[in-house]
Amino acid sequence: MTDDVAVLGAGMHPWGKWGRSFVEYGVAAARAALADAGLEWRDIGSVVGADTVRGGYPGYVAGATFAKALGWQGARVASVYAACASGAQAVNTARAQILSGLADVVLVVGADAAPKGFFRPAGGDRPDDPDWLRFRVLGATNPTYFGLYARRRMAVHGDTPEDFAQVKVKNSALGALNPNARYRKAVTADEVAASAVVADPLRLLDICATSDGGAALVLSGMDFARRHGVADPVRIRAVSTVTPRYPNTVLDLPDIATDSAAAVQPAAETFRESIARAAYEEARVGPQDLSFAEVYDLSTALELQWYEDLGLCGEGEAAKLLREGTTALGGRIPVNASGGLASFGEAVPAQAIAQVCELTWQLRGAAGDRQVAGARVGIAANQGLFGHGSAVVAVR
Numbered sequence: 001m002t003d004d005v006a007v008l009g010a011g012m013h014p015w016g017k018w019g020r021s022f023v024e025y026g027v028a029a030a031r032a033a034l035a036d037a038g039l040e041w042r043d044i045g046s047v048v049g050a051d052t053v054r055g056g057y058p059g060y061v062a063g064a065t066f067a068k069a070l071g072w073q074g075a076r077v078a079s080v081y082a083a084c085a086s087g088a089q090a091v092n093t094a095r096a097q098i099l100s101g102l103a104d105v106v107l108v109v110g111a112d113a114a115p116k117g118f119f120r121p122a123g124g125d126r127p128d129d130p131d132w133l134r135f136r137v138l139g140a141t142n143p144t145y146f147g148l149y150a151r152r153r154m155a156v157h158g159d160t161p162e163d164f165a166q167v168k169v170k171n172s173a174l175g176a177l178n179p180n181a182r183y184r185k186a187v188t189a190d191e192v193a194a195s196a197v198v199a200d201p202l203r204l205l206d207i208c209a210t211s212d213g214g215a216a217l218v219l220s221g222m223d224f225a226r227r228h229g230v231a232d233p234v235r236i237r238a239v240s241t242v243t244p245r246y247p248n249t250v251l252d253l254p255d256i257a258t259d260s261a262a263a264v265q266p267a268a269e270t271f272r273e274s275i276a277r278a279a280y281e282e283a284r285v286g287p288q289d290l291s292f293a294e295v296y297d298l299s300t301a302l303e304l305q306w307y308e309d310l311g312l313c314g315e316g317e318a319a320k321l322l323r324e325g326t327t328a329l330g331g332r333i334p335v336n337a338s339g340g341l342a343s344f345g346e347a348v349p350a351q352a353i354a355q356v357c358e359l360t361w362q363l364r365g366a367a368g369d370r371q372v373a374g375a376r377v378g379i380a381a382n383q384g385l386f387g388h389g390s391a392v393v394a395v396r
Contacts, residue, residue: 003282005095006225006233007394009037009218010357013111015182015211015344022052022059022349025214026111027069029350033107033216038228044218045103046076048094050086050110050349053122062349066109076103084296085241085384086110087215087352088392092239094219104224110349111214118142119210119346130254131385142298143207145253147199150301152251154201157316159304161201163323165192167300168205170328171336175343177370180354182211183343206300211345215353217360232396234363236356238283240391244271254385272309275389276381280311283393287311290333291375292362294355296382296390297340306381307335329370337362337370355380356392363396 011032013025026049034041047070049062059065063077076097082089087110094106118141126132134140140148153159169189175181187205195204225233245267248255252271269277280286287310295310297303304318312333313321321327327335338344338358341351359378361367381391 003099004222004235004237005098006220006222006230006235007217007356007360008039008105008220008225008228008230008233009033009035010360011036011216012180012354012357013214014180015213015347017116018212020113020212022111022113022212022214023065023069025113025212026062026066026109026216029111029214029216030066030070030107030109033218037218039105039218041070042073044075044105044107046078046094046097046106048078048080048090048106048108050090050108050353051079051081052112052349053081062109082388082390083385084346084348084382085352085388085390086349087354087356088239088380088382088390089241089388090353091217091219091236091356091392092241095236095239098219098221105218105220108217108219108353109214110216110353112347112349113212114210114345114347117210134254142253143199143202145251146207146299146302147202148251149305150202150299153301153304157319159301159319161193162189163304163319164202164206164300165189166322167297167303168192168342170322171297171340171342174329174337174370175339177368178339178343181339181343182209182213182345202299202301208298208341209345211347213344213347213350213354215350215357217353217356234360234394234396236392237395238279238391238393240275240279240282240389242274242278242389243387245274270309271387271389272306272383275383275391276310276379278389279379279391279393283395285377285393289377290379292334292337292372292378294338294358294378294380295335295340297336297342298346300342303336303340310379310381329372334372337367337372352380352382352390352392355382356394359392359394363394
């Protein structure tokens with residue numbers, strides 16, 4: 001028995017602000033993934049939906065919501081919520097069903113119709129909710145956190161606003177090549193510098209938007225793939241869903257205040273570093289084996305942090321890696337060849353699934369003008385609120 005699962009199909013609904021239901025985006029993505037896999041909806045044995053908590057009651061039962069919209073046919077369903085890691089957790093749930101023998105082929109779907117502007121807390125008083133506390137007590141919106149993290153990199157590692165701007169320049173040029181991206185216009189460093197300050201030192205073009213969009217995957221066991229005539233599919237080899245370790249000595253959402261390390265020594269690695277390590281260990285690869293990476297660039301500064309967390313370079317060396325062109329298309333380890341969230345924006349339940357769609361297309365050699373030459377191993381990494389780790393390793 002192999003631990004790999006095959007990616008038979010990948011599909012997306014383009015990102016944007018469309019003003020329609022998230023269900024419509026998810027169904028469009030699901031149908032695209034089914035067509036890509038050469039399967040009919042009735043062939044699917046299970047549906048795993050990544051939840052959206054802002055879309056009303058149906059968002060909380062996303063598996064059944066998408067199954068109903070596609071047409072009841074008796075499939076097993078599951079719904080998963082892990083904030084920005086929801087898509088990866090949905091992939092992991094589907095993988096577990098396949099490897100346990102509960103289903104031969106599983107449809108994974110995530111979609112969102114995000115509110116305009118930056119995310120706000122849900123209504124009501126919830127003093128035991130750290131997300132509510134950071135908004136209401138500290139006034140720490142997401143952009144505030146992004147700005148604090150950028151300031152930390154500037155103070156500790158000597159990064160500059162010009163370095164951050166170059167991340168946007170790189171990603172916007174790649175997003176311009178992606179038909180599913182919301183923003184398909186390359187921008188210059190001068191344009192980044194001229195955009196409005198949101199949370200100093202970050203400007204509007206340093207921070208990702210909120211978007212509508214959907215993404216879907218059709219996953220199966222290797223035996224099913226071979227019976228279906230796919231002898232060499234893209235394979236998911238690892239999914240990391242780890243949680244942090246106490247004490248956490250680096251500020252992180254939603255816990256702006258850090259835990260005391262007076263009585264307990266901090267872990268040897270940060271939370272995000274542990275996400276990557278767990279994925280590498282399960283996949284039996286290391287950062288030196290990667291052909292490319294898709295990372296969660298909520299801000300330009302956070303993309304640089306991921307370079308170090310994934311082990312692409314040493315601590316404090318991310319800006320140097322960027323300046324040398326190592327993470328650009330054609331470099332040794334392209335990062336966010338899709339254009340990243342800089343080009344897509346956040347459609348929370350869909351974005352980790354969208355990352356795996358990009359891994360799939362790159363590993364198939366089907367990414368067009370943004371193709372990473374000779375792609376064999378890719379990693380997708382992000383982080384969900386409240387300690388949801390998320391990383392997926394795919395190989396070909």
